[in-house]
Amino acid sequence: MQQKHLPTVDFTAVDPGSPGAWRATREQVMQALGFHGGFEVVYDRVTPDHRHALLEIAKDLFARPLPTKLKNASDEPYGGYLGQLPGIAYESLAVADAGLPYAIPTFADLMWPDGNPRFCEKVKLFTEKMVELLETVRRMVMESLGVAEYFEEQVRATYYQLRFTEYGEASEWAEEKRTLAQMAHRDTNTLTVVCQLNEVNGLQVEAKDGEWVLAAPRSPASFFVIAGEAFQAWTNNKVYAPRHGVRVEDEEVDRRYCIIVFAKPTSEHPIEAPAELVDDLHPSLFKPFYYHDFLKFCVSPEGRKQRTSRLAVYRRSLTTAPPAATTATKEEDEA
Ligand SMILES: O=C(O)CCC(=O)C(=O)O
Numbered sequence: 001m002q003q004k005h006l007p008t009v010d011f012t013a014v015d016p017g018s019p020g021a022w023r024a025t026r027e028q029v030m031q032a033l034g035f036h037g038g039f040e041v042v043y044d045r046v047t048p049d050h051r052h053a054l055l056e057i058a059k060d061l062f063a064r065p066l067p068t069k070l071k072n073a074s075d076e077p078y079g080g081y082l083g084q085l086p087g088i089a090y091e092s093l094a095v096a097d098a099g100l101p102y103a104i105p106t107f108a109d110l111m112w113p114d115g116n117p118r119f120c121e122k123v124k125l126f127t128e129k130m131v132e133l134l135e136t137v138r139r140m141v142m143e144s145l146g147v148a149e150y151f152e153e154q155v156r157a158t159y160y161q162l163r164f165t166e167y168g169e170a171s172e173w174a175e176e177k178r179t180l181a182q183m184a185h186r187d188t189n190t191l192t193v194v195c196q197l198n199e200v201n202g203l204q205v206e207a208k209d210g211e212w213v214l215a216a217p218r219s220p221a222s223f224f225v226i227a228g229e230a231f232q233a234w235t236n237n238k239v240y241a242p243r244h245g246v247r248v249e250d251e252e253v254d255r256r257y258c259i260i261v262f263a264k265p266t267s268e269h270p271i272e273a274p275a276e277l278v279d280d281l282h283p284s285l286f287k288p289f290y291y292h293d294f295l296k297f298c299v300s301p302e303g304r305k306q307r308t309s310r311l312a313v314y315r316r317s318l319t320t321a322p323p324a325a326t327t328a329t330k331e332e333d334e335a
């Protein structure tokens with residue numbers, strides 16, 4: 001049987017001036033995020049030329065010498081360069097706090113000591129478009145759950161990481177590492193958008209019922225929105241944070257390039273579902289937690305052992321010390 005695709009939601013006609021289209025789209029977004037934890041979005045605010053320029057930029061970036069790439073260091077877990085993992089032909093570089101004015105030029109100066117104005121211009125514009133998209137999705141979810149009054153506060157408590165990723169062609173991978181299981185994970189943050197820059201597919205998402213579906217672009221204006229565990233917690237489980245990962249096909253002879261923008265919660269306030277989403281029938285499933293504490297747990301020896309929901313295990317560790325189970329079951333994931 002042919003593998004299914006993630007549902008597609010078309011944002012082309014969505015604008016605040018057409019309430020009918022807005023409401024219909026909002027409905028589709030909520031349905032997709034509740035069951036699949038993500039969707040393919042057709043979003044025409046990034047032109048094909050712009051996407052092509054970003055592909056060239058990504059290739060230039062990964063062609064920088066390794067010592068230069070290693071300068072992309074960060075105190076935050078998963079905050080900078082990732083790569084050099086045995087048998088895994090994967091590298092990525094991150095622009096921290098990409099929404100702030102100095103962030104992109106600072107990163108560019110690190111990678112290209114003589115500067116790279118084209119990089120800055122193209123990446124800044126792209127970031128703005130992705131932030132708009134993620135804010136629209138967040139607004140739709142919050143309206144749909146009847147908690148839109150928290151929108152501004154949630155946006156203020158959000159920062160963005162922009163990550164370039166490169167997956168090597170199949171021959172660069174150890175054979176046993178080419179499986180989906182190798183890279184499968186849940187995102188820890190609130191909302192993620194993946195922009196695949198070339199024709200090399202591979203991303204798959206596991207819906208709530210355990211079925212893995214393809215996230216392979218079906219239009220030149222497609223992006224993939226994926227919910228993370230912080231959003232699942234904040235919405236008290238109304239939004240699902242799916243496992244997802246990239247499967248490198250054995251016949252793949254091209255490298256795969258993506259840019260991913262992660263909306264992340266700041267740690268000024270704990271993540272806690274609003275009172276409106278909690279009642280006797282829907283008790284709060286997650287104790288309040290600080291995002292950065294959760295991130296630290298994820299990279300701890302205990303967190304690294306988790307194959308399924310790190311948040312489910314971390315949540316238990318907040319009520320029982322020390323954290324007990326090391327292998328969460330599927331059911332616990334969905335708790
Ligand atoms: O490269 C992709 O398509 C997705 C990567 C991903 O899920 C991540 O970096 O969190």
Ligand SMILES: [Fe+2]
Nearest residue numbers: 185186187244
């Ligand atoms: Fe991810």
